[in-house]
Amino acid sequence: MTTDLEKFAADNGVKYFMISFTDLFGGQRAKLVPAQAIADMQEDGAGFAGFATWLDMTPAHPDMLAVPDPSSVVQLPWKPEVAWVAGNCVMEGEDVAQAPRNVLRRLIDEAASEGLHVKTGIEAEFFLMSPDGGQISDEYDTAAKPCYDQQAVMRRYDVVREICDYMLDMGWAPYQNDHEDANGQFEMNWAFDDALRTADKHSFFKFMTKSVAEKHGYRATFMPKPVEGLTGNGCHAHISVWDAAGDKAKTNVFAMEPEGSSQTAELGLSEKGRHFLGGIMKHASALAAITNPTVNSYKRINAPRTMSGATWAPNTVTWTGNNRTHMVRVPGPGRFELRLPDGAVNPYLLQAVIIAAGLDGIRTKADPGKRHDIDMYAEGHKVRGAPKLPLNMLDALREFEKDKGLTTMMGEEFSRSYIKLKTAEWKDFTAHFSQWERDNTLDI
Numbered sequence: 001m002t003t004d005l006e007k008f009a010a011d012n013g014v015k016y017f018m019i020s021f022t023d024l025f026g027g028q029r030a031k032l033v034p035a036q037a038i039a040d041m042q043e044d045g046a047g048f049a050g051f052a053t054w055l056d057m058t059p060a061h062p063d064m065l066a067v068p069d070p071s072s073v074v075q076l077p078w079k080p081e082v083a084w085v086a087g088n089c090v091m092e093g094e095d096v097a098q099a100p101r102n103v104l105r106r107l108i109d110e111a112a113s114e115g116l117h118v119k120t121g122i123e124a125e126f127f128l129m130s131p132d133g134g135q136i137s138d139e140y141d142t143a144a145k146p147c148y149d150q151q152a153v154m155r156r157y158d159v160v161r162e163i164c165d166y167m168l169d170m171g172w173a174p175y176q177n178d179h180e181d182a183n184g185q186f187e188m189n190w191a192f193d194d195a196l197r198t199a200d201k202h203s204f205f206k207f208m209t210k211s212v213a214e215k216h217g218y219r220a221t222f223m224p225k226p227v228e229g230l231t232g233n234g235c236h237a238h239i240s241v242w243d244a245a246g247d248k249a250k251t252n253v254f255a256m257e258p259e260g261s262s263q264t265a266e267l268g269l270s271e272k273g274r275h276f277l278g279g280i281m282k283h284a285s286a287l288a289a290i291t292n293p294t295v296n297s298y299k300r301i302n303a304p305r306t307m308s309g310a311t312w313a314p315n316t317v318t319w320t321g322n323n324r325t326h327m328v329r330v331p332g333p334g335r336f337e338l339r340l341p342d343g344a345v346n347p348y349l350l351q352a353v354i355i356a357a358g359l360d361g362i363r364t365k366a367d368p369g370k371r372h373d374i375d376m377y378a379e380g381h382k383v384r385g386a387p388k389l390p391l392n393m394l395d396a397l398r399e400f401e402k403d404k405g406l407t408t409m410m411g412e413e414f415s416r417s418y419i420k421l422k423t424a425e426w427k428d429f430t431a432h433f434s435q436w437e438r439d440n441t442l443d444i
Helices: 005-012 035-044 100-112 150-155 157-169 195-215 271-282 284-291 295-301 347-364 376-382 393-402 404-410 412-430 435-441
Strands: 016-022 028-034 046-048 064-068 074-076 079-091 117-129 174-179 185-190 219-221 235-242 328-332 335-338
Touching: 005 035, 005 079, 016 035, 016 064, 016 100, 016 195, 028 035, 028 046, 028 195, 035 064, 074 195, 079 100, 079 195, 100 117, 100 195, 100 347, 100 404, 117 195, 117 347, 150 157, 150 174, 157 174, 157 185, 157 195, 185 195, 195 219, 195 347, 235 271, 235 347, 271 284, 271 328, 271 335, 271 347, 284 347, 284 393, 284 404, 284 412, 295 393, 295 412, 347 404, 393 404, 393 412, 404 412
Parallel strands: 016 079
Antiparallel strands: 016 028, 046 064, 064 079, 074 079, 117 185, 117 219, 117 235, 174 185, 235 335, 328 335
16 A cells, blocks of 8 residues: 555654655755645656756756655654655656666566565665764774774764664664774664665665764765775675565575585575576676775775775675675575675665676576685685776776676666766766875976
8 A cells, every 4th residue: 555645744743755866876866845745746756857966867858756655755763854755766757767766676576577576685884984074083993903892882872872773763673783894984784675675775874874973973974995094884785585575575585405516505595596696796897887886996895904904895706605705605595795885885776786687697597606715815816717806997887888788687778877977977087186196206
């Protein structure tokens, strides 16, 4: 049954709705709509000029309408007179094919037509910085190995507790929070869910975390590598596929009893799980253009040793069992963890590209290749034949552009627009004159 947003407002004391969509660069865009006007907006959508956001449009394009999806509505726990609702972008009666939430919705439907329902959980990492972003917020957070530091997490208890309380109130089933491997860095975890619901929660989590941090006088950043020499912000995704969506799901089609017929079966990953993993491995280098979408991203996945002793990020296309030094690990039967994505990843495109690569893997019966159980940070040089991940954003975009299987799965219009705008961003970056250039070439 579809939620009537006007009734939702009356029942819950909501005065305004924030109708939100996410553009190609992960920017969250919204219009604040009075509750008195929400009935019309639920029918027709809130109007936007697409060119004014990071979408591949011109000022001549007609209005783009963000039609709220009432199933996503949530009151802002810190400002309950406002409700947030995700919007689906429409233009002249048709879905905007390049809009990230629409890309994901289409792929979910495509997978469902084959009886496959992807569920994911993500591990969102972020730093709490000073308001200007120049330094971490806690001057006493200086340990060489700060991961799980109980004093440091308690010094930011008010922020972490407030966010976790809100997740509890919203029924997200959060289950652990910790100080992460970098000074000033935190991670918060909640229960896995259907891919679209996870994407909506991920999007809202970023908005909520930034808002709560600002309330306390800090700045939360999901930037992949905000502090040189420290571990970066990952966004690991745990992936499983089920026989139905939501509460109707009964069987994890990735799961089987561990047995010795293959290197995946030994870990309790079924034949479909093996091929889905094979799709991730097959498209990994192109995948990086989506999972690691910024110039800064490649300072995380190709980083030198950090102060704590490890980057906790991959740089080679390898998979393993329960071993955190590889791009993919299989920690137990029925699921695997993709460790490639970073904090800048678009919540909707992350889920979309996982489904696209995995679905292609199942269809083509892709082989994930040999399992490596070594410490990649200490012995990675011993691996022969495994591709290195792209060294920079331009290399990743080139890999994505030439991977016709993945670009077709993601949608031709989306892929063309994404490559176009991201290439322009790369050119803008290369035109920037840095202090490094002056320091190293001024006297040559």
